[in-house]
Amino acid sequence: MFTKILIANRGEIACRVAATARRMGIKTVAVYSEADADAKHVAVCDEAVLIGPAAAKESYLCGDKIIAVAKASGAQAIHPGYGFLSENAEFAEACAAAGLVFIGPPASAMRAMGSKSAAKQLMEKANVPLVPGYHGERQDAEFLHTQADQIGYPVLLKASAGGGGKGMRVVENSAQFKDALASCKREAISSFGDDKVLAEKYLQRPRHIEIQVFADTLGNCIYLFERDCSVQRRHQKVLEEAPAPGMTAERRAAMGEAAVAAARAVGYVGAGTVEFIANQDGSFYFMEMNTRLQVEHPVTEMITGTDLVEWQLRVAAGEALPKKQHQLAINGHAIEARIYAENPEKGFLPSIGTLRHLGTPDAVSFELGGVAGAPAGVRIDSGVRAGDAISPFYDPMIAKLIVWGADRKQALARMAQALAQYQIVGLNTNIAFLKRLVEGQAFASADLDTGLIERNHDSLFPAAQPAPQGALALAAVALITAEQGAAARAGASSGDPWSQASGWRMNQAYVRKLSFGDAHAAYDVFVTYRADGWLFSTAGTQPQPLSLTAAGNGDYSIKLGAQALHGAVRRDGEVFHVFANGAHHPLAWNDPMAHAGETETEGGRLTAPMPGKVVAVLAAKGQEVKRGAALVIMEAMKMEHTIAAPHDGVVDEILYNVGDQVADGAPLLAFKAA
Structure with a gap:
C-alpha cells in the first residue's frame, strides 16, 4: 500500500480523499492555487504546495506542475478526484512515465470512453442499445442540421468530450x-477544449439511472448497484438516490451486467460509472461512461457499507477487489442533495460571496469502510468552512448532504429535516428550493424523470410570500435584546445608571417603530415596552403580548400571544437572518440613526448578473430589438448566460467587447425603450 499520495484536486473531493487516506495511515499532499491558499483542503492534508494563479488552466489543470510536486514530495501515487485532470488520458500517461501511479483507469479506457461519440460506436458494436442519433466525426453545421432534421425534434446536442451538463442543448425545432x-460548441470548447458534438433523439420523460462499476488489475469486475440521478436542472444533477425507486431485481441485474460488459470491453480498472437513460416502461439505453469517481458516490457507499475511495487506493496498489459480486447487498435507502451557492429564482445563477455564517444539521460521522449495523442517518461532505469564500473561479458547491434511512420514506423525512436545519448567511443558496423539491408530491411519490423540475415549476417556484409575524417578532426580539445587552455592558463599565435600553418612560409606555424589509416587501413593526416584556403588532394588526423565554448563541424561544416560537437569528450588518420553521427570512433593518446616502440605479443599462467574460455580442449600436432578444452572452462558472432585452427598444451603446472580463453588476450596454 502507498505511504503518501498527492491529491490533484480541491474542495470537497480533496477533503473526502484525504479523510480515507488518513484513516488508512496514508500521508497526503495537497496542491492549491493562489485563490485557495486558505482553503479547507489545504488545512486537512499533511502537506500543501502552491501551484499557480487562481485560473484552473494555470494551476489545477497544469499536469506537469502537479507531477513535479508529487515527485519532489515523495508521493507514490496521484488521486485526481473528479473534474480537472481526472479523465485526462495524457495526464495518466505522464504519471506513469514519471514513475507515479495514477489512481484511476488506464489511459486506453479513458480514451475509449472519453469521447461520447466513440463510446457509443463501441457500445453499438457490443450490441448495447443506443438512443437513435448521430455519433460520427463529421461536424460541419449544415450536415449536423440535416442529421437533426432526420432524427426528428426535439433533438439533444451534447459535447462529445463533455460532462456535468456543460455543452448540452435541447433543440425543439429546426429553426x-x-x-x-x-x-x-462555444461552451464545449471553453469547458473541454473540444467542440465536437453529437446529436440524438431527446426522449420524453426519461430517467437517468447510472451503475457504479469497479474493476481490479486481476480480472475481477463487479457492479455496486444503481443510482437514480433523474432530478436535474440545466442537465446537472440536483438530487441523487440509491437504490433507484421502482427498480426490479431483473432490471437491476440486466443493467448491472450491461455496465460490467461495457467496462470489460475497454479493459477498465478502478471506479467508474456507466450511465443509462431509461424510459418509463423500463427500457434503457447506454448514454456514456464516466471514467472516474462520481460526485454522487456517497449514496452507494451508504447502502453498501463500502468506502469507494479505499477501494480505489487498494486497486491502484495492485490488490484485489475487497468484495465479490455475491457479497454485495443493498441496505436501506440513501439520498444526496447538492447544496450550491446559487439563486434558483434567477435561473440557478451561481452566487459569489463569503460564508459569513455556516450552521449545519446535526450529522453523525459516517464511518467510511463500513460498520456493523445501520449507517449514520446524516452525512455532510464539504470543502468549505465558515469564513471561506465562494469565488467565480470554481464550481459553487458548498456541500453534499447525504442521508440514510431504513427505507425511502425515512430517508425523505431525514433529508427534509436536515435541510431545515441548514443555515447559511452571506450568499444565495438552493436550500429552500431543495426542501420544496424533497417535500413535493412528485419526488416524494417517486414520479421521476429528467424534466421533473420544469414539470413542477409552479410548485417549486411559488410566488413570494410576505415574512410571517413570527419571523418579524424574532428579529425584533434579537435587535432589542442585543441593544439591551450592549447598554448593560456600557453601563457596567462607565458606572452610568442611565445607560440602559429598557424603554422605560415616566408617564406612558414607550411605543417603538422598527422598519424591516426583504426582497418582497417593507414591514413596520410596533413594539410597546412593558415591565414584563412587550406588546407586538404590525400595520393593521392588534397588539399581542411578546416575551422572551430563552436565548443563547443566537437561538431564541419567544411567546407571541398564545403561540410559542423557536428560531435562530444571525445578524450580518443591518440584516437579521431569521431561521425558523425550516425557512430562512433575511430581514434588513432600516436603522433610523444611520445616515448612509442613497444612490439611484442608472436606468436603461443591462448589467452582468455575476462576474464573468463576454463571449458574444449579438446586437449593434443603434439596432432596434424586440423584447426578449438576446443582446449579450456571458460565460461564468463555465456556463453561458444570455442577457436579453427587457422590452422593445434601441441599443444605445455597447460597453464591452467579446473577451472582456466584467464584474458583478457591471453595465453591459445602454438601452433605450422604444
Whole structure:
C-alpha cells in the first residue's frame, strides 16, 4: 500500500480523499492555487504546495506542475478526484512515465470512453442499445442540421468530450438549431477544449439511472448497484438516490451486467460509472461512461457499507477487489442533495460571496469502510468552512448532504429535516428550493424523470410570500435584546445608571417603530415596552403580548400571544437572518440613526448578473430589438448566460467587447425603450 499520495484536486473531493487516506495511515499532499491558499483542503492534508494563479488552466489543470510536486514530495501515487485532470488520458500517461501511479483507469479506457461519440460506436458494436442519433466525426453545421432534421425534434446536442451538463442543448425545432449548435460548441470548447458534438433523439420523460462499476488489475469486475440521478436542472444533477425507486431485481441485474460488459470491453480498472437513460416502461439505453469517481458516490457507499475511495487506493496498489459480486447487498435507502451557492429564482445563477455564517444539521460521522449495523442517518461532505469564500473561479458547491434511512420514506423525512436545519448567511443558496423539491408530491411519490423540475415549476417556484409575524417578532426580539445587552455592558463599565435600553418612560409606555424589509416587501413593526416584556403588532394588526423565554448563541424561544416560537437569528450588518420553521427570512433593518446616502440605479443599462467574460455580442449600436432578444452572452462558472432585452427598444451603446472580463453588476450596454 502507498505511504503518501498527492491529491490533484480541491474542495470537497480533496477533503473526502484525504479523510480515507488518513484513516488508512496514508500521508497526503495537497496542491492549491493562489485563490485557495486558505482553503479547507489545504488545512486537512499533511502537506500543501502552491501551484499557480487562481485560473484552473494555470494551476489545477497544469499536469506537469502537479507531477513535479508529487515527485519532489515523495508521493507514490496521484488521486485526481473528479473534474480537472481526472479523465485526462495524457495526464495518466505522464504519471506513469514519471514513475507515479495514477489512481484511476488506464489511459486506453479513458480514451475509449472519453469521447461520447466513440463510446457509443463501441457500445453499438457490443450490441448495447443506443438512443437513435448521430455519433460520427463529421461536424460541419449544415450536415449536423440535416442529421437533426432526420432524427426528428426535439433533438439533444451534447459535447462529445463533455460532462456535468456543460455543452448540452435541447433543440425543439429546426429553426432553433443553428443558434443552439453555435452556443453548444462555444461552451464545449471553453469547458473541454473540444467542440465536437453529437446529436440524438431527446426522449420524453426519461430517467437517468447510472451503475457504479469497479474493476481490479486481476480480472475481477463487479457492479455496486444503481443510482437514480433523474432530478436535474440545466442537465446537472440536483438530487441523487440509491437504490433507484421502482427498480426490479431483473432490471437491476440486466443493467448491472450491461455496465460490467461495457467496462470489460475497454479493459477498465478502478471506479467508474456507466450511465443509462431509461424510459418509463423500463427500457434503457447506454448514454456514456464516466471514467472516474462520481460526485454522487456517497449514496452507494451508504447502502453498501463500502468506502469507494479505499477501494480505489487498494486497486491502484495492485490488490484485489475487497468484495465479490455475491457479497454485495443493498441496505436501506440513501439520498444526496447538492447544496450550491446559487439563486434558483434567477435561473440557478451561481452566487459569489463569503460564508459569513455556516450552521449545519446535526450529522453523525459516517464511518467510511463500513460498520456493523445501520449507517449514520446524516452525512455532510464539504470543502468549505465558515469564513471561506465562494469565488467565480470554481464550481459553487458548498456541500453534499447525504442521508440514510431504513427505507425511502425515512430517508425523505431525514433529508427534509436536515435541510431545515441548514443555515447559511452571506450568499444565495438552493436550500429552500431543495426542501420544496424533497417535500413535493412528485419526488416524494417517486414520479421521476429528467424534466421533473420544469414539470413542477409552479410548485417549486411559488410566488413570494410576505415574512410571517413570527419571523418579524424574532428579529425584533434579537435587535432589542442585543441593544439591551450592549447598554448593560456600557453601563457596567462607565458606572452610568442611565445607560440602559429598557424603554422605560415616566408617564406612558414607550411605543417603538422598527422598519424591516426583504426582497418582497417593507414591514413596520410596533413594539410597546412593558415591565414584563412587550406588546407586538404590525400595520393593521392588534397588539399581542411578546416575551422572551430563552436565548443563547443566537437561538431564541419567544411567546407571541398564545403561540410559542423557536428560531435562530444571525445578524450580518443591518440584516437579521431569521431561521425558523425550516425557512430562512433575511430581514434588513432600516436603522433610523444611520445616515448612509442613497444612490439611484442608472436606468436603461443591462448589467452582468455575476462576474464573468463576454463571449458574444449579438446586437449593434443603434439596432432596434424586440423584447426578449438576446443582446449579450456571458460565460461564468463555465456556463453561458444570455442577457436579453427587457422590452422593445434601441441599443444605445455597447460597453464591452467579446473577451472582456466584467464584474458583478457591471453595465453591459445602454438601452433605450422604444
